[in-house]
Amino acid sequence: MSNSNRYVVFCVLLAGVCFISWKRSLIGVKDALMLSGRGLILLAVCTLMIYMIQRLKSFFSPVCQEPSASPLHESSRLKQEQARINQQNKHNEKTSDYVEAVIKPRQNLFLQQKMERYHRMTGETWKLSQGFTVGEDESETHDDVDVNETPYQRAKRRRRLQTAAQVTVQQDVPKEKTVIVLPDEPQPDAEGVVKIALRCPSGRTIHRRFLKTWSSLLLLDWIKKSGYPPALYTLCTSYPRKPLLTAADVSLEDAGILVDTVLNVEEKDPSTT
Structure with missing residues (x-):
């Protein structure tokens, strides 16, 4: 029972005793009031003593350790922890898949576009081609190649083909640009x-x-x-x-x-x- 409840019960009992005694003329009004005051003082002293005893007991008594968790609570906690770990692993797998499938290809494409733009600005567009193996363009792939052809004859034929290609390129002369010539401006006072x-x-x-x-x-x-x-x-x-x-x-x-x-x-x- 709390202190407030004790006060209420004690006051009700004391008031009842005083009322009954006064009605039966066992004690007078003055004695009833004095009895009530002494009862309140006694209740206050008792309450103070109980409070001080509890404080001293909590001060000198060692700190009580919390009771250990029950096996049921421990197993539930372990299950929750394992569920969180599994969920985090799934999130990590989804993140890594997204990075491999979306982020990295996008970064590689952006880097390739920057490199192409840089090579075009610096005039090094030849770096954008795949290139070829040395001597690859010199390999003969025609069916009419003579296996008995000497290196001198092969070189002569190749020079003749290059000369013909140069002549063909020179024949493709670009068209001349049209020059626009406007007539001279007439005088301001001319007619029309x-x-x-x-x-x-x-x-x-x-x-x-x-x-x-x-x-x-x-x-x-x-x-x-x-x-x-x-x-x-x-x-x-x-x-x-x-x-x-x-x-x-x-x-x-x-x-x-x-x-x-x-x-x-x-x-x-x-x-x-």
């Missing part, structure tokens, strides 16, 4: 002169004077010379926005350029080409 401004995708604006009677294809030559090939770019009017008509038999006047005009150089939509 219009000034055209091009707004380029880079943000710059270029100006040039044309005659309205000139062909509209000169505008395509102009943007091509400015670095915007007509195969990828087109000319559009500012307002209303629409593609400018350009053809060999269409003049600037026929295309709608009657006064000074601003044209936009825009990229063509790949879906419409």
Whole structure:
């Protein structure tokens, strides 16, 4: 029983005794109050003594060791530990499989791409080829090779084949680049002169004077010379926005350029080409 419960029981008993004695006139009110006070003091002294005895006993008595776990609890703990170890091993196996199947191939591919980019930047693309064994290209694989052919004859035939290959390569002369030549700009006060401004995708604006009677294809030559090939770019009017008509038999006047005009150089939509 706790101390609070003891206090309550003692107070109830003491109050009952005092009430019964007072009712039967065994003791007076003053004596009943004195008896109650002495009882409370006695209870307080007893409680203090019990508390001090328990403290002294716990101070002088040795620390009690915890009882050893039962065999059932020990076996359960071992099973749980073994289950955790097995689960951790499964996780480690999955991690190693993922590293071998995904991480390492991805790292090898990334390293190979970096090496290829490095060799291309340094001009050592020959390192990217598999190569061949020395003397492998000199081996004869043709069926018409004469086994009685002397080394001199074999070398002569090989030189003749190399010369023929060089002549074939020299015949493949690259085509000459087309040089774009625009007509000279007319004078500002000439009749039929219009000034055209091009707004380029880079943000710059270029100006040039044309005659309205000139062909509209000169505008395509102009943007091509400015670095915007007509195969990828087109000319559009500012307002209303629409593609400018350009053809060999269409003049600037026929295309709608009657006064000074601003044209936009825009990229063509790949879906419409």
